[in-house]
Amino acid sequence: MELVxxxxxxxxxxxxxxxxxxxxxxxxxxxxxxxxxxxxxVRDLIARGPFVFAHETREYQRALAHKLDxxxxxxxxxxxxxxAKPDFRLAEPAKLPLRAGPAHSAIWADLQWHAQxxxxxxxxxxxxxxxxxxxxxxxxxxxxxxxxxLALLIHxxxxxxxxxxxxxxxxxxxxxxxxTRQLGWSDGRRRALGLAALTMNLGITRQQDEHALRAEPxxxxxxxxxxxxxxxAATQLLAIGVEDEAWLSAVRLxxxxxxxxxxxxxxxxxMARLLRRVDIYGxxxxxxxxxxxxxxxxxxxxxxxxxxQQPDEAGAALIKAIGLYPPGSLVRLxxxxxxxxxxxxxxxxxxxxxxxxxxxxxxLTAPVLxxxxxxxxxxxxxxxxxxxxxxxxxxxxxKLY
Numbered sequence: 001m002e003l004v005x006x007x008x009x010x011x012x013x014x015x016x017x018x019x020x021x022x023x024x025x026x027x028x029x030x031x032x033x034x035x036x037x038x039x040x041x042v043r044d045l046i047a048r049g050p051f052v053f054a055h056e057t058r059e060y061q062r063a064l065a066h067k068l069d070x071x072x073x074x075x076x077x078x079x080x081x082x083x084a085k086p087d088f089r090l091a092e093p094a095k096l097p098l099r100a101g102p103a104h105s106a107i108w109a110d111l112q113w114h115a116q117x118x119x120x121x122x123x124x125x126x127x128x129x130x131x132x133x134x135x136x137x138x139x140x141x142x143x144x145x146x147x148x149x150l151a152l153l154i155h156x157x158x159x160x161x162x163x164x165x166x167x168x169x170x171x172x173x174x175x176x177x178x179x180t181r182q183l184g185w186s187d188g189r190r191r192a193l194g195l196a197a198l199t200m201n202l203g204i205t206r207q208q209d210e211h212a213l214r215a216e217p218x219x220x221x222x223x224x225x226x227x228x229x230x231x232x233a234a235t236q237l238l239a240i241g242v243e244d245e246a247w248l249s250a251v252r253l254x255x256x257x258x259x260x261x262x263x264x265x266x267x268x269x270x271m272a273r274l275l276r277r278v279d280i281y282g283x284x285x286x287x288x289x290x291x292x293x294x295x296x297x298x299x300x301x302x303x304x305x306x307x308x309q310q311p312d313e314a315g316a317a318l319i320k321a322i323g324l325y326p327p328g329s330l331v332r333l334x335x336x337x338x339x340x341x342x343x344x345x346x347x348x349x350x351x352x353x354x355x356x357x358x359x360x361x362x363x364l365t366a367p368v369l370x371x372x373x374x375x376x377x378x379x380x381x382x383x384x385x386x387x388x389x390x391x392x393x394x395x396x397x398x399k400l401y
Contacts, residue, residue, distance in 0.1 A: 008049040013038045014162040021050040116166035147327045147343045154328030157286045158293045158385035164212035165205040172197040175278045182321040193271045196250035202233040259306035277303040277315040296329035297382030324348040330383040
C-alpha cells in the first residue's frame with residue numbers, strides 16, 4: 001500500500017483522527033477514531049508531518065471518484081472499473097512565508113499550547129512569571145503582524161471547539177490590545193487589561209474546555225457552578241501576589257460591568273466593560289458542540305448594542321479597531337464570490353478580501369485579492385464558518401500579506 005506524508009501542521013492536538021497515522025516505515029502510531037494526545041512527541045510529529053496510507057485520505061477518495069466517473073462516461077467495463085487507480089498525488093505542503101524562522105501560524109499554535117499550559121496550572125510558584133512571558137511573547141507577535149495575527153486568531157476561533165479556553169484567552173488579549181491602541185491608552189493600562197484578558201476565566205479553564213465539547217446545553221446546576229467565576233479568579237490572583245487593583249477589578253467585574261458611558265468609571269470598571277464586550281465577541285464567533293459560530297457581523301451587532309439595545313461605547317470602540325469584517329472573517333461579495341478578509345481597511349466595512357470561491361460556487365485555483373472599496377467588489381454579506389464549504393489553509397493565505 002502506498003504511503004504519503006501529510007503536510008506539516010495539517011493536524012492538531014486533540015483532533016479525532018479519520019485515518020490512521022504511521023511512521024515512514026508504515027508502522028501504526030495512532031489508530032483512526034482516536035484523538036491525538038497533547039504530548040511533546042505528538043507535537044513534533046505534527047510539525048514534521050506524519051505518514052498515512054494514500055487510500056485513507058480524502059484527496060485519494062476524491063481522485064478515485066473522479067477517475068471512476070470518467071471511465072464510466074468512456075464506457076469502461078466492470079472489470080476495468082474494479083482495477084481502477086486514480087492519478088493521485090497529495091498536495092505539497094504550503095511554502096513558508098518569505099521570512100526567517102518558523103511559519104507564523106506555527107508560532108501562534110505554539111502560543112496557544114503555551115497559554116493552555118500556563119492557564120491550567122495557576123498554583124505553580126512561577127505562575128506569574130510564566131503569565132508575563134506569555135503576555136510579552138503574544139504582544140510581540142501581534143506587534144510584528146497585526147492583521148495576519150488577527151486573521152489567524154479569528155479563523156482559528158471559528159473552527160473545532162477544542163482547547164476553547166486557551167484560544168479565547170489569546171483572542172481576547174489581541175482584541176483588547178488593538179482596541180486600547182485605538183483609544184490611545186498608555187502602555188501600563190493596556191498591559192493591565194491584557195493580563196486581565198488572559199486570567200478572567202482563571203479557575204474554570206478545564207470546565208470551559210469540557211463544556212465547549214458537550215452536545216447538550218449547560219444545565220442549571222452547571223450554570224450555577226460557573227456563576228461568580230470572576231470573583232473567584234480575582235481572589236485567586238490576589239492570593240498568589242497580584243496587587244494591581246485595575247487588573248483585579250477588571251477580572252472581578254468582567255461579567256458585571258453594566259452599560260452606559262465610559263467616562264467617570266474607575267480604571268478597573270472601564271477595563272471590565274471593555275473586557276465584557278471582547279468576551280462576548282469572541283464567544284459569538286466560536287462554535288460549541290451544541291451551537292454553530294456566528295458571522296463576524298452578527299458578533300459585531302451583539303457587542304455594538306448594549307443590554308438595552310442601545311449603542312455601546314465600549315463595543316463601538318472594539319468594532320472601530322478591528323472592523324465590521326475583521327481579518328480572518330468570511331464574506332460574500334456583490335460579485336457572488338466568497339472569501340476571507342485579509343486586512344483591515346480605512347473604514348470598518350471596506351477591508352481587503354482574498355476571494356476563494358467563484359460566483360459559480362467552484363473554488364478558485366488561487367486566491368484573488370479584491371478591494372471592497374470598489375462598488376463591483378463590495379461586501380454583500382458576512383458569512384459564518386459553516387457557510388463556506390472550503391478548507392482554508394492559513395499558511396498559504398499568509399503569503400498574501
